[in-house]
Amino acid sequence: MARKWIRLAGAMALAFPVAAQAQQAASTAPGYTMPQTAAFDMKAANGQIYRIFVSFPKAAPPEGGYPVLYVLDGNALFASFAETRRMMEWSPGDKAIVVGVGYPTDEAYDVRRIDDFTGAPTTSGAYAKFAREKSGGWDRFLDFLTGELRTEIGRRYKTNPDRQSLFGHSLGGLFALHTLYTRPGAFHAIIAASPSIFWHEALTLKEERDFAARLQAGTVPKVSRLLVVTGDREEAILERWDAEDFVQRTAPLSAYGLRTRSEIFAGEGHMTVPVRAVPATLRFSVNWP
Structure with missing residues (x-):
């Protein structure tokens, strides 16, 4: 019996260093880098x-x-948009x-988005826990997006200034x-x-009117075309209802130049809508006119 425990102890002693080495190798292995991508802080x-x-594409830029x-x-x-864009290179078309515009963090979302994407503190009870967060900076962020950042991307890549598109989810x-208005x-x-129109509903509806x-x-010489997408399983049902009502309200504006399309994704909730929307967004954004 003593010999059995000695052999077992010896086997465990040999196994633990191997496990430790494997764990160390895994922790020091390089991460995956997506092809045809770059990242920088600005x-x-x-x-x-x-x-x-x-x-960015492999192909030379079009005229x-x-x-x-x-x-x-x-x-x-x-990542979802980048890999889908790369796969769509195999298909004819633009x-x-x-x-991607984000923040210097490894987290999926940063609280700074509340300030960047809103015009005032929330007035909705559904978002009450965020009421104390800094908010109201959307015009400052829009200046950066359409000014400094667009200039920097144009400096690094050959881009078409007349074919710039924007995708935003939730806030x-x-x-x-707000950008459209x-x-x-x-x-x-x-x-x-899934636009969160009810974050500060009165302000947003006034901008719409x-x-x-x-x-x-x-008095609007040039207007974007618009795609509105939601899921039929939105956890906050107002995101779906508000989007549906919004599309109905804007339909008459087609007579004045606003081209609006909409889609409801079956089986998708609030957090999965963006992934489902990737191919439709890419096609909608690159089509001309």
Whole structure:
């Protein structure tokens, strides 16, 4: 019996170093790097630092430059867009650059998005736990997005200034609508996924009415085309209801130049809508006109 325990102890002593070595090797192994991508941190003029992710085609840029799709919440969403964009290179059609706009963190989401994507503190009970977070910085962020960042991407890659698109989900979708209302010609196409219109509903609806009035008065010389997507299993059902109502309200504005399309993804909840929306977004953003 003594010999048996000695042999067992010896075997365990040999096994533990092997396990430890395997664990160490796993922890020091290099991470996966996505092909045809780049990443860099950029300090905005307002002092904020953003992590910028870029996915670019192998092919030479077309005449006039690549179309560009800017994806908000880049930490969470860039990888899905980048790999799908790379696979779509095998199909005929326009090649595009995808730019993920995120934050210097390994987390999927950063609390700074509340400030960047909203115009004021929330007035919704559903978001009450976020009411104390800094908010209201969406115009400052929009200046960075359409100014410094667009200039920097144009410096690094040959891009088409007339074919720039924007994708935002949830609060990012709210920001996308704000962009449409306040700078309707800043992007060729805007995609709003499950937009959180009820974050500060009164403010957002006022912006919508003001935009509609200007469009009908003929004072908007250029306007983005718009795609609105939601899931039929949105956990906060208002995100679906508000999006459906919004699309109905904007339908008459097609007579004044606003081209709007919408889609409800069967079986998708709030957090899975962006992944389902990737192919539709890429096609909508690169199609011309």
